[in-house]
Amino acid sequence: MDTMLLTGANRGLGLEWVRQLDQAGWRVLACCRNPAKAAELNAIAAKSKGRVTVHKLDVTHHGQVDKLAHELRDVPIDVLNNNAGVLPTRDRWGETDYHKWQELIWTNLFSTCKVSEAFTPHVAKSRRKIILTMASTLSSVSMPGGGPLVWGDEKHVYRTTKAGINMLAKSMSGYLKPMGIIVVSINPGWANTEMGRQDLEPDQTTDILLDPVVSIRSMRQLIDKLTLNETGNLYKWNGEELPP
Ligand SMILES: NC(=O)c1ccc[n+]([C@@H]2O[C@H](COP(=O)([O-])OP(=O)(O)OC[C@H]3O[C@@H](n4cnc5c(N)ncnc54)[C@H](OP(=O)(O)O)[C@@H]3O)[C@@H](O)[C@H]2O)c1
Structure with a gap:
């Protein structure tokens, strides 16, 4: 049975990963900050006959990351999915909130590194050996102004x-290639989640957003095709390469 550990599993794209992998018969180690409030996730876990388990994990708390990695030390993890992320309110030039920026770096960047470091041994002993990080169209340096967007x-x-x-994914791909571990960064698309909806302009409706069901289904097809030849690549959810 394939196993995924994913962070931020209680809502949005994370919850949709859990739904689809549960239906496909995966074992899912579903991590979230506050399991007591994760009603939808707990409901899936309760019906899963033990294949979906819920684990408390705030990715910014490195002690919690190490503790969970130790508890799961004998569990091979086929796909480590660094899904948890935060989008701040808009950051107008001249009004940058540096404290908020620092917090965001802890959540989005340092936590992706910490979780990946802590769970590398679990991934290394699995069959599929994949680490995912979550990119964005907005992560592309070569697309002016964030590509087709107008932000x-x-x-x-x-x-x-x-x-x-x-850049972290690129670096990890080099470090971990000798262990047979594939690392890719994927932009899940502008999806209809709390985060995705936060970016709608007043005159835009959710119709323009990508259905999370489609986003996750497409990313599952993408990861099914990955080999070590693709390690270090950046992708869009639909398998197209994302400009660096
Ligand atoms: N939706 C989009 O359009 C879009 C586009 C590009 C990239 N992405 C990326 O895709 C990933 C998932 O996004 P989403 O749309 O599903 O976002 P979302 O609906 O806002 O959900 C974010 C998830 O991250 C969790 N999280 C935030 N901080 C955390 C922390 N310190 N520890 C543990 N979990 C934490 C949240 O948990 P709580 O419920 O506890 O807050 C929630 O489960 C993110 O990395 C995001 O940057 C999304």
Whole structure:
């Protein structure tokens, strides 16, 4: 049975990963900050006959990360999915909130590194050996102004954390290739989650957002095809390469 450990499993794309993998018969180690309030996730776990288990994990608390890695030390993890992330409110040029930026770096970037470090041994002893990090269209340095989007200078705080994640993934791919571990960064698309909806302009509706069901289904197809030849690549949810 394939196993995924994913962070931020209680809502949004994380919850949809859990739904789909549960239906596909995976073992899912579903991590979230506050299991007592994760009603939908707990309901899936309760019906899963033990394949979906819920684990308390605030990814910014490195003690919790180490504790969970120790508890699960004998469990091979086929796919480690660094899904948890935060999008701040818009960051207008001249009004940068540096404290908020620092917190965001802890959540989006340092936590991706810490979780990946702590669980590398578990991934190394699995069959599929995959580590995923979550990119964004906004993480692309080569796409001016965030590519086709119009946010301009309002997103530099979020964008730097996501660009950092891509560089981290690239670095990890080099370090971990000798262990047979594949590392890729994937932009899940502008999806209809709390985070995705936060970026709608007043005149836009959720119709323009990607259905999380489609996003996760497409990313599952992508990871099913991954080999060590693809390690270090950046992708969009649909398998197209994301410009660096
Ligand atoms: N939706 C999009 O359009 C989009 C586009 C590009 C990239 N992404 C990326 O895709 C990933 C999932 O996004 P989403 O749309 O599902 O976002 P979301 O609906 O806002 O959910 C974010 C998840 O991250 C969790 N989280 C935040 N801080 C955490 C922490 N310190 N420890 C543990 N969990 C934490 C949240 O838990 P709580 O409920 O406890 O807050 C929640 O489960 C993120 O990395 C995001 O940057 C999303």
